[in-house]
Amino acid sequence: MATSLPQTEDLLEVSPRTNKFRRFLRVFLGRKVVIFGAVVILMLIVVAMIASLIAPYDPYQQNLRKALQHPSREHLLGTDPLGRDELSRIIYGTRTSLAVGIIAVGVAAFFGMMLGLIAGYFGGITNTLIMRFIDALMAIPPIMLALAIGAALGGGLGNVMISLGIALIPTYARLMCGQVLTVKQADYVTAAEVIGGSNLRIMLVHIFPNCLSPLIVLITLNLGFAILAEAGLSFLGLGIRPPGAAWGAMVNDGYRYLLTNALLSFAPGLCVMLVVLAFNIVGDGLRDALDPRLRGTL
């Protein structure tokens, strides 16, 4: 990560008149590793969109006579115990990962930010009630909470998205609440109060946009975490129902055939790692670009 840390001298070259966005881009893309992360994420999105075009076989087509084949020119990664082409299933798995990641984080970010905004803005008893509830959610490890809620709701991909979303709420609420407490002190908020702006207007128009930048970083980092957690849950068997393709479930399917074709387990897990790594790197890059004080320290 430290290969090409932007040093102060590099930044001095950027003219102060360069507009903010270009400066942001310059710092953000100034590190090769961030570009690598961005490319991986871009590839993930593109592959998910055109999965049906690039997958060499139908990922659901079973063919028991071709079960557990070794990698060959026909099946680059071999076939799974039901004779389905492993590569095609990995390609389709991008859709599951991306969908769960986006929706779970969307749910978490929306509710978490609203709760944090309300708690921070009104303070007092409202704050205490909301934040203690958040503390309670935080006392349960996210994957266990998602597992329990998922079990109660009855499994399935949709329910996994919701339960993961709920499990991820606390970080957003906490961060948002802290942000609001700082921003609330700003003169422009007092000014808005003085001219008689309603609570809702002050919260949404004046405070909310000014709290966003650390939250954007959190969202990016959380996408990686959500994908990791989804892989874990589908590895355990919660979430995607057969014959759907999810990387975590594929790792589990291949587990019993390690000595026959280890790639069945290794390849999908490697995909999870790459994607999560990419989101983490880009999240770090975003933070560096948005918050110069932290540049290069993490």
Place this chain on the structure above:
Amino acid sequence: MVTFIIRRLIQTVFVLILVSFIAFSLLHITPGDPVLTMLGTEATQDQIDTLRHELWLDRTLIVQYLHWFTNVLQGDFGKSIIYRESVAALIATRLPVTFHLGLIALILSTLISIPAGVISAVRRGSLLDQFITVSANIGMAVPLFWLGILGIYLFALKLGWLPVQGYTSPFDNFWLNTKQVIMPAICLAVMPLASLARQSRSSMLEVIRQDYIRTARSKGLKERAVITGHALKNAIIPVVTLLGIQLRNLVGGSVLVETVFNIPGMGSFMVRAVFNKDFLIVQGCIMVIALVVALANLAVDISYGYFDPRIRYED
């Protein structure tokens, strides 16, 4: 300091009461009749009525909750539907296993991560720093169940150095237990290790820039004394906070690691209960785990107050 501890203690109790709401509501957010879900479709009306009565589901919600919570306070989580045994007794046999694994993982991750982060910060930009940073980033991204399988493939199936799966009590066979515990403990440790190393590096870099470090250096202290005596003491605070947060991930990771390595701890127990729709076990596990996590966080908070006097006197 005493007021600080008392205040945190009250907060912890409050949080646990809220957790009990969450655990209790699990049974009630199930679409359809929870009793039918638990017993399956072949249950007779008689069985259904008995269970409904046993779970007090024929009372109002408030009465149900109070009844359940009073029992929980006395350590009674009800009787498992599958095992036909007290949930508390079942948990009692599994908790030590998870605790054993978790403790090893915790020690491993703390002992390695903090020195790694400090070295990385002190030698910023060096090859060693790059290696540590890259490893930490990979460690944050690796799915631990996959890492476990990789380990099993390499060290158990190919090299034959370690057993594939299982858990023997260390009191029965210490040597076998050690061999069985190595891989799962390392898998569990990876995530906290990576994140603590990153945090140590980051807060160390922050501290090294401070004026008091320059002062310490300029008055001629040895570099080692500056780093361990002056810098580390200040840099450790955010690391300790993160340690509290990472405890959750450690416990959470046990769900996956225990499943991969077939270890009879809390994690695999809860997974099985989830698939068996044995809700009383799930509730019990959630309560016990929340209690453990909350107490651990309380300990972290108190040590935090010890490290940083400003926290103690806040409001």
